[in-house]
Amino acid sequence: MTSTGSIDWSSAxxxxxxxxxxxxxxxxxxxxxxxxxLRLAERGRDSVVVGxxxxxxxxxxxxxxxxxxILADAGAETAGAARQIDRSMLEQADLVxxxxxxxxxxxxxxxxxxxxxxxxxxxxxxxxxxxxxxxxPDEGPAKRLAALLAAGRGQHGxxxxxxxxxxxxxxxTDDLYAACVRTMEPPLVALAxxxxxx
Numbered sequence: 001m002t003s004t005g006s007i008d009w010s011s012a013x014x015x016x017x018x019x020x021x022x023x024x025x026x027x028x029x030x031x032x033x034x035x036x037x038l039r040l041a042e043r044g045r046d047s048v049v050v051g052x053x054x055x056x057x058x059x060x061x062x063x064x065x066x067x068x069x070i071l072a073d074a075g076a077e078t079a080g081a082a083r084q085i086d087r088s089m090l091e092q093a094d095l096v097x098x099x100x101x102x103x104x105x106x107x108x109x110x111x112x113x114x115x116x117x118x119x120x121x122x123x124x125x126x127x128x129x130x131x132x133x134x135x136x137p138d139e140g141p142a143k144r145l146a147a148l149l150a151a152g153r154g155q156h157g158x159x160x161x162x163x164x165x166x167x168x169x170x171x172x173t174d175d176l177y178a179a180c181v182r183t184m185e186p187p188l189v190a191l192a193x194x195x196x197x198x
Contacts, residue, residue: 015140025054
């Protein structure tokens with residue numbers, strides 16, 4: 001998360017762009033984006049560029065203080081300001097990961113062409129258990145992962161309802177933020193592993 005405007009995809013090759021979306025872009029999406037970037041860099045996959053935005057962004061606001069502390073403790077990026085999603089971001093992203101089903105719906109409403117590459121974080125983790133991770137030399141890792149997840153969604157039906165959602169800790173206690181992070185950890189691990197392998 002580097003600005004209140006568009007995401008700078010200039011350093012990302014085609015197939016290497018991931019966008020993470022939540023509501024205010026101050027809790028869940030910046031956490032997932034920063035941690036995914038960190039874990040990919042640790043695996044030598046820093047060619048994948050991860051950005052974040054919100055469906056109702058608190059434009060210009062920093063990451064919420066409890067989430068900033070958690071990110072700092074993990075050694076992840078804590079700078080940046082909330083930005084609002086727009087059609088251009090969604091059209092450029094090769095993979096869109098949302099915090100919950102409402103965000104996924106908002107993404108698809110704004111950019112219908114993003115349907116096949118948009119998943120909630122928990123849905124993506126669930127679908128990753130059903131697909132064979134075969135790399136493709138013709139696609140970047142984000143684009144390839146979106147295609148594999150879309151195939152998995154087609155074979156295994158609709159989402160698992162609210163279990164595909166990550167609860168919003170905004171305005172809550174430090175314990176709520178910690179619980180949110182624990183909920184995001186399995187999808188984060190699954191996504192980082194998949195993107196690193198493709």
